[in-house]
Amino acid sequence: MTGATFDARPLTDPVDMRAVRAFRSEQRARGRAGGSTAATVIVIVVVAVFAITIVPMVFVPILIGVVSGNLGVGIAGLLPFLLMGAVFVVVVVILVVNLRNGGIHAYRLARFAAANGMEFVGRIDDPPLPGMIFHNGHSRYTDLALRGHRPRFVEFGNYQYTTGSGKNSSTHRWGYIAVKLDVPLPNIVLDALGNNALGSNLPASFSKDQRLSLEGDFDRYFTLYCPEGYERDALYLFTPDIMARFIDHAAQLDVEIVDDWLFLYMQRPVSTIDPATWAWLFGTVGALLTKFDQWARWRDDNLPVAPAAAPPAPGAAAVAASAALPFAPPVGMLTPPPGVAPEGRRLKRGVPWIAIVAFALIAGLWILPQLFGGLMLFFR
Incomplete structure (x- = not known):
């Protein structure tokens, strides 16, 4: 980010898919491919599972029909697997589209960053x-x-x-x-x-x-x-x-x-x-x-003071500069170094009462009926 520079054109300009593929290959080589790598693995796993399990099952009904001389029976047995294959194709198409869009988004953002000094x-x-x-x-x-x-x-x-x-x-x-x-x-x-x-x-x-x-x-x-x-x-x-x-x-x-x-x-x-x-x-x-x-x-008054590195020379300019700084000490005084005392470095955590109450209500709604049912059985 440099100054007020803002150029949003790379976010919407048309992209060259060859440039996108080259960019993604470079990102994968650098270990920065992000979510697209996970999507690629998912696609490979889904295809492998389909090849190992579904494909053989598709050919079994056909083989049975051929051997028995009744191809209609084989085709009827094939229908469930055809439906599963259709679902598989839809899933793979969705994954591939998401993978493609993820690559385009990353490429657009890279060009946007370059256009805006990032x-x-x-x-x-x-x-x-x-x-x-x-x-x-x-x-x-x-x-x-x-x-x-x-x-x-x-x-x-x-x-x-x-x-x-x-x-x-x-x-x-x-x-x-x-x-x-x-x-x-x-x-x-x-x-x-x-x-x-x-x-x-x-x-x-x-x-x-x-x-x-x-x-x-x-x-x-x-x-x-x-x-x-x-x-x-x-x-x-x-x-x-x-x-x-x-x-x-x-x-x-x-x-x-x-x-x-x-x-x-x-x-x-x-x-x-x-x-x-x-x-x-x-x-x-x-x-x-x-x-x-x-x-x-800003300086933390809870830290021990240290001599100022270069006390300003006395005079009107030094007095004016000192007066312009909130919490600024008089010229020549010792000042704390940059930093925060231990008691100011972290806020004290509280108790998430809303989460506790919600959990208690859910637990109560589950436990009370069980307890009531047990009592009813006991007094029968």
């Missing part, structure tokens, strides 16, 4: 990011990832992970934007109220005593959590102009600040071939990037 990364297994969604479950990976490096590092990706196993497994999908910040900041979460249904949609819950109410209409759009003792720091970071940017551009996105990263989350794909989605994402990130520079001046 790079197409593709698949990232177990991405090493500190956000709350990146450490749950197993089989974790990002697909169709795009990265920009100017004016700061930004990554767009579609992420998924799996919880449970077998029939009890569930796949969780998120779209995310990861923005690299200049300095580590306290762990702060903005739970967007506009995308919640029955309670928060976040994969983690936080202790209620960490809620902080901000001025204006901000509380109508977000619930803000910050570590205890860092309320003043949150107010410094979320000045009225920054709150306005989040309300205007990110009111449907959950936000997390952790270490020196800012994450924007949503429960649908971020990396897509929809030009309108990218226009919104570019506008959102661009509006926020212009305000992140002032966060670089």
Whole structure:
């Protein structure tokens, strides 16, 4: 991402299938083919199963009819297998179309990235990011990832992970934007109220005593959590102009600040071939990037101080520069280094009461009839 550059034409322009195939071959060689590799494996497995099981069964009824001299009986016995073959053909066609479309989508995104000063990364297994969604479950990976490096590092990706196993497994999908910040900041979460249904949609819950109410209409759009003792720091970071940017551009996105990263989350794909989605994402990130520079001046008063690297010379210019920085000490004073004290690095997790209540109700609806039936049998 460079400046306000936004060229969506590669997302909709016609593509050369030869170029698409060459691109996918290159991606597979680099181990970044993503979901298309899994689709290819599925197609191969389905075809192999069909060849090993169904094909021989098709010829058995015909052989029986030929040997017995009654070909009609053989053809009648063939009908179930013909139906199974038709279903197989439909399944394979759907898989092949999805595989083809996946390759086209990845190719379009790669060209879109190049046209907008970014790079197409593709698949990232177990991405090493500190956000709350990146450490749950197993089989974790990002697909169709795009990265920009100017004016700061930004990554767009579609992420998924799996919880449970077998029939009890569930796949969780998120779209995310990861923005690299200049300095580590306290762990702060903005739970967007506009995308919640029955309670928060976040994969983690936080202790209620960490809620902080901000001025204006901000509380109508977000619930803000910050570590205890860092309320003043949150107010410094979320000045009225920054709150306005989040309300205007990110009111449907959950936000997390952790270490020196800012994450924007949503429960649908971020990396897509929809030009309108990218226009919104570019506008959102661009509006926020212009305000992140002032966060670089934040320092944690809970850290031990260290001598300033180069104290400014006394005079009107130095005094003016010092006065312009919130929390700035007088010229020549010792200042904490960049970083966050242990108590501010992570929010305290809370108890997901809604999930517990729902589980208790479901369990009760199953256990009570069993218990009542047992009592009725006992007193007969």
